Amino acid sequence: MNDTQPAPGAAAAPAQVRIFDTTLRDGEQSPGCSMTPRQKLVMARALAGLGVDVIETGFPASSESDREAARLIAREVRTPVLAVLSRCLPADIEASARALDGAARPRLHVFISTSALHREHKLRMSKAQVLDTAAACVAQARGFVDDVEFSTEDGTRTEREFLAEVVGAAIAAGATTINVPDTLGYTTPEEMRALFAHLIATVPGARDVVFSAHCHDDLGMAVANSLAAIEGGARQVECTINGIGERAGNCAMEELVMALKVRGAWYNADTGIDTRKLVPASKLLSRLVGMPVQRNKAVVGANAFAHESGIHQHGMLRHRGTYEIMNPEDVGWPASKMVLGRHSGRAAVSHRLRALGYTLGEAQLDQAFAGFKALCERQRVVEDRDLETLMHGDVRGDVRGDGYRLASMTVSDRGQRASAEVELSDPDGRSVGKRALGDGPVDALFAALASATGVELELESYQVHSVGIGADARGEANLSVRCGDDAWEGTGTSTDVIEASALAWLDIANRVLRARQPVARERATA
Structure with a gap:
């Protein structure tokens, strides 16, 4: 320093x-x-x-x-x-x-x-x-x-x-x-x-x-x-x-x-x-x-020691000093973060897969990277659990089912307590409907989703904001939750912020459920 x-x-x-x-x-x-x-x-x-x-x-x-x-x-x-x-x-x-x-x-x-x-x-x-x-x-x-x-x-x-x-x-x-x-x-x-x-x-x-x-x-x-x-x-x-x-x-x-x-x-x-x-x-x-810190805030923002660009990740893997002037541990962060997303390159994905126990040949890495890129089109951040699921899907990105999907929802904030009713399509295509009450419309919505999926999430932060401008503007919801000992983040976008909130919640719930499936790691060698 x-x-x-x-x-x-x-x-x-x-x-x-x-x-x-x-x-x-x-x-x-x-x-x-x-x-x-x-x-x-x-x-x-x-x-x-x-x-x-x-x-x-x-x-x-x-x-x-x-x-x-x-x-x-x-x-x-x-x-x-x-x-x-x-x-x-x-x-x-x-x-x-x-x-x-x-x-x-x-x-x-x-x-x-x-x-x-x-x-x-x-x-x-x-x-x-x-x-x-x-x-x-x-x-x-x-x-x-x-x-x-x-x-x-x-x-x-x-x-x-x-x-x-x-x-x-x-x-x-x-x-x-x-x-x-x-x-x-x-x-x-x-x-x-x-x-x-x-x-x-x-x-x-x-x-x-x-x-x-x-x-x-x-x-x-x-x-x-x-x-x-x-x-x-x-x-x-x-x-x-x-x-x-x-x-x-x-x-x-x-x-x-x-x-x-x-x-x-x-x-x-x-x-x-x-x-x-x-x-x-x-x-x-x-x-x-109750004032969140912007992600790109110096020193204490969530992105202060996070890297997604493939060029930056490649440099960081060679020497941390290429793209960091402080040690994250010196200010209270546990470590630097290699965020895997649409801007990440092969070097970062390969490094993360090796850390998870997968040694792949060039052809297998090509398949895994193609599956990773396909996954990035559906979600902003790819976590270790997602890579595990990707590998379990024979590195083609054909994740077992699409998980729970939102079919319809009704939210009411009349009376003393808000209510929400949701209808979901489960991973096998069956319809699941549940209704719940809550202290507000979002609280009721999340309770109904928990009842329908069987996944209990402890909300730590919830943010909604607009993405885009004019007629193209959409609402985006960002959730940070805990499920057991694990922390998760999810994102959902829609023209309706309540629907975006439901999609963000389901984004996390589906990944939690996939992580619970037994994964048999098949190690391949070059």
Whole structure:
């Protein structure tokens, strides 16, 4: 994971960058991502285990829920610094101090807008009033705790001279950390680097405090701007798991941390994060807030270490470094994934068949590969179980029967419970009809399908979205389930999303049933 290209003039010892996690505050403010106090406590435990330096637990003046979450976390989570956010208002600061009562390492985080736009339209305050308020509220916060962070909201759009003046006033009043947020995700890496370098070099007392960056992703540069701030001298970065947060989100912790790891020789900086816990933390947050992580998300997305292209798979089989710059195990994935699908080549299919115990001659491999390609026309991903079934079908792809097929379905959501009735054609062509009730139409549909097929699936995730545009658009349903100890994924498409859901469910059920059939492996030699 080490970069061998050094930065010009890099110091010998890497600088330690503090990770300030604001998943429970700024992240939770993302629409649809609110958490209960108990859920926040669960996430705070995971963040502490991850090794974050500071956890921002909420905004106590905003709600009773935030106050309760701060109190719960303060009682139980003892290792990281626990921060709460407060406007530069005396009543807010008092409420925040009460919420931190009992915390082992409390921090009060106070902020005020500093840009001309915010001063005029949001605060309706003059520069002098902003300066006086900032200094007075930092001093008030220091009366409660020794650790006070001061933030200049919309700092990157603030006049540089005035920004330096406000920062100097906060330091003189007792602030120990100075945060300069790119609140609107407006700045660029070059500007960010220069701004931090200027403030640290010119503001009186700047070298006695820690400078922090808090970047938003409105232009997709939150991680890049945070890294640039580190180059400019910042030694704390405020970020969130999965990059959740207001509007387009915040700097994604997993991306920042791994950029510093992979390009360590360039940045000459590191964090105390246990990177092996990044993926578990990402999955936990996704479950808690119900926001799935996009598959192509860096580091923690399902496709981050997955390869389907035949060219890439061939390279990976020769040397993993050809197409990966990180080890999946280092961030919490079990291994790289060779996804077999329509873009895969002979090398990957042959490699997977050998791993399953099949040694084939060229002619037999030709047959197996032709059967594999035919199977790819019916499903997006071909799993090991599908290859086993393919080999059992004498490598021609003539799988025993087509499994259960949907003949008709009726779903109703009237009354207290939804109902669904399905009619299927079984592998022998007989008609099977079942009816079931559920908490919603999809729940009822899956219950009816389980009754008709005898396959019980435990749903882990369910997503529907549109594929195509205009008159050609179709609904696609994607399911992730567990059946016993095994995990399965299925896909179905239709002009009706409920029907697509049924097809996705049957896609998995049929593969489960085929896997249950005894497979006599016939090993052939070249």
